[in-house]
Amino acid sequence: MAEVYAARRERVRERCTAGGSATALVTRPANVRYLAGAAPRGAVLLLGRGEDLLLCGSPPSGEAGEGRPDEAVAVRVLPRAGGDPAVAAADVAVARGAESLAVEEHHLTVTRHRAIGSVAPRLRLADLGGAVEQLRVVKDEEEISCLRIAAEIADQALGELLESILVGRTERHLALELERRLVDHGADGPAFATSVGTGPNSGRRGHRPTDRRVEEGDFLSVCLGATYRGYRCEIGRTFVIGTSPAGWQIELYDLVFAAQRAGRESLTPGAAYRDVDRAARQVLDSAGHTEGLPPMTGHGVGLEIDEDPQLAPAAMGKLDACVPVTVEPGVHLPGRGGVRIDDTLVVRPEADGGPELLTITTKELLAL
Amino acid sequence: MAEVYAARRERVRERCTAGGSATALVTRPANVRYLAGAAPRGAVLLLGRGEDLLLCGSPPSGEAGEGRPDEAVAVRVLPRAGGDPAVAAADVAVARGAESLAVEEHHLTVTRHRAIGSVAPRLRLADLGGAVEQLRVVKDEEEISCLRIAAEIADQALGELLESILVGRTERHLALELERRLVDHGADGPAFATSVGTGPNSGRRGHRPTDRRVEEGDFLSVCLGATYRGYRCEIGRTFVIGTSPAGWQIELYDLVFAAQRAGRESLTPGAAYRDVDRAARQVLDSAGHTEGLPPMTGHGVGLEIDEDPQLAPAAMGKLDACVPVTVEPGVHLPGRGGVRIDDTLVVRPEADGGPELLTITTKELLAL
Structure with a gap:
């Protein structure tokens, strides 16, 4: 080293x-x-x-x-x-x-x-x-392997939470339990303050956990990350609580999923930052969600959780290979809640298989 | 308001x-x-x-x-x-x-x-x-009552930890459990990163918890605080693990206790910041602990955990009534461990009963 x-x-x-x-x-x-x-x-x-x-x-x-x-x-x-x-x-x-x-x-x-x-x-x-x-901005393989381990830890913590009973527990307790599990699995600590939002709080970027309890029929969004040897990753998922999601929930989830996939698929060396943002954003825009969208679709991660580049409408520059970024579009409907889906990926050339997904928890809409 | x-x-x-x-x-x-x-x-x-x-x-x-x-x-x-x-x-x-x-x-x-x-x-x-x-710097009674509640929450979290089994658990787990308990008892969150140090790590100011496990015969130092409506308090205690403390442990504990008491007793309106520092510091100095002492004996608390005034050798200024401060001397012996005792108090005139102790957990040397 x-x-x-x-x-x-x-x-x-x-x-x-x-x-x-x-x-x-x-x-x-x-x-x-x-x-x-x-x-x-x-x-x-x-x-x-x-x-x-x-x-x-x-x-x-x-x-x-x-x-x-x-x-x-x-x-x-x-x-x-x-x-x-x-x-x-x-x-x-x-x-x-x-x-x-x-x-x-x-x-x-x-x-x-x-x-x-x-x-x-x-x-x-x-x-x-x-x-x-x-x-x-461009990471070496040693750095990427720290990020990969950080992502594995976050996936494990999230996976264990999904196996537990969620209804009746507060956002704050779920967030604290996730942070404990991150440390259990070897993280230096959380990469940032874990966000858990239920019902009307779901889908809000950076939502601070409250005492609201998880209820049947809620969307539940979770965003967390681990720090491993100083390197920070991020994963966000949205679930639905109960046996059968409502129609509007399925529709909103499918939309955000499509936006997130479009963002992920546009991650290639040479792609302009703003084009990655636009790929995801236009899916949401064209469905009429022009208000209240987050200012950026994603950002670099590394020794800080929010570092260069910004994947945003006014960002200047192009992606290189070996740049880890998040892709995290979301929609929040005031009073009802919303959906966010957030992955950490490493930009790789197509010859190497395209973008490397570090956070591998499923993005199917799970009904818990 | x-x-x-x-x-x-x-x-x-x-x-x-x-x-x-x-x-x-x-x-x-x-x-x-x-x-x-x-x-x-x-x-x-x-x-x-x-x-x-x-x-x-x-x-x-x-x-x-x-x-x-x-x-x-x-x-x-x-x-x-x-x-x-x-x-x-x-x-x-x-x-x-x-x-x-x-x-x-x-x-x-x-x-x-x-x-x-x-x-x-x-x-x-x-x-x-x-x-x-x-x-x-000078707080109103509304602010002090937030600090008082924050201190009660920290006392409760610490009290519950002391009733549990400690041997074999890691510093990191104890720190996370304390933070969970703070939130259980109504804190907005921890006031700062909870510090837990055992054995050779005990007594170090701002020690970041590691995977070291609590062992028989260890000193165990804990420093934590709650945030309540934005206001942050701080408490630190040192315990000994096992049935009977060693002679050097009792001696060191008594010394730090005496230094901390001297600092607390010097908290009166009009006292110079540096004189409060000196009151505590000279107890440690006169016992030969001149090396490795922390740069300050205490500091103000409020909306930030470390705010004015500083109770330090070169600090200029005098205490007013209604100023909440920490008094937190400590000694760390490299390779062996040490003792820190930390309270949050509010400066009050003698006519009002003198300094108001917000963090009321006992300062006897408990053998756990």
Whole structure:
């Protein structure tokens, strides 16, 4: 793994040098972890001119959830109450003779940026922009295998829930039970707050579980994900409670299923992000569901649950092979509920069999 | 409650006007919630010159965990893919004729700050600083009663855990079970990631639960908290597993207990933050535990779990009445484990009986 981290840091250094800065300061936690192997709380990474340096407020714990720092990176733990590691890093950059420092302006607050400027008034502060986020879009096979395991764990947790009795239990309890099962099966933890929605709450994106209990005749939507070695996946399914779904439920489910399939089938290397979004969206649009649709059909996943690319109407760019994304269209009818279906897939060329589905729980409409 | 929110917003307006800006933009979620009653994801609050306006990317859900917007605040939901609500708010400020806008520079990123500047180039951007955070330090009785309920919930969850069998269970399972019990007892959710540490992991601040199982003879430290109507409390206790604690365990426990008591007893209106810290710290220092002590003895709690004030060696300022804080000294001996004892208390004048202890679980050394 050491070479992998070193190669990633080398690419960031090349980008900086091309942009006129020989030195870069990475502060966004997922970016620090991507480049250094671990991101203890508050840690920042200084790259270029001398050895790569991870500055932290407390020593790395070495726990599975946090990752282990790459051995080629020097680690410096600031003394107790040593202040902001980013400011300390700027100090080091100056001591090493740097004239310019590229920082992550989309992550640093105005106050921190100013503090760096005051400790190092002669240092020219440039913008690293989303350089590290862009590197993170295409995953290597090691990363994809972490995502695959994360998806297996989420499938297992969801599968076990479906075997239990659901009627009468609250959204909150179902969500907590799913999170316990994720950990049972080896997850570092949930990838995001598990969403469970029943009846009128079903089908709402990011719905926070309430005390509403599952009733006969409800739609039940569940969205969960596991984190495995830092990598986060996502799966969402909608079920119907009781022996026979109503006509409107079958119709709505079939529609969202068709939209989700259209989105999945459009995942090929070279496809424009917005075309994947449109493939799914136009199925819903043409059935008259133009209002209240989510702003995007899917997004990248990796060290963060919601990372580049966005599969949205105004997104610019094209898919590459080895990019994992979600495809998660949904429709919510106010007062009645709705349907969401959400998979994590990896874009693969057709010669390799097309998109690789990581979350394999069935998408038939199950009546539970 | 409506008058409470209006009065809070009026105080912010006064602070802004005194600072030369008649208009303020509040972006930090806990600050938005404090002033507007609710903070839907990404929502920002524009104050001054015309009605107070809450701008959100999606409609407020009205769920318990999110709060309900104060009716005196106008709510504007941006159209789908409507961009950053903070930028939209700056647009409104300009349309209302504002010349200057005070923003939260410690919360806004450089990139967002710049986007506001570009959409409104003639608007002078000032710094609101921690004005809202400072208002939040002293709580009203309504807020304290939410904290009191949050503490009761945490006490109940912890009490039930102590009645169950612990040996052989992993840190992760114990943490998840505690979180389930918090929700069982009516919490919106955990106030922060529950920490459970056994054996060599015990006594570490912020320890992330691992798969280590509880063994006979271990110290077991637990730190958890509930959120109730947005308000977050914290409790931490250390227990010993088995029938009879070892001599070093009793000695270490008594020491940390004495330090924690000294901290609690120094909580009076007018006491300097650093003196509370010193009261607890010097007990540990004088026993030779100068290395590896946590950077602070305690901190404020409220809408965030870690808010002002900090009870730390270099902290400036004095306690007021009705300020809820934690007192949480601890000692961790590498390879052996340690002890942490953590309470949430409200500062009260001696005439009112002195500090009010919210987390009432016993601090005797229990052998479980």
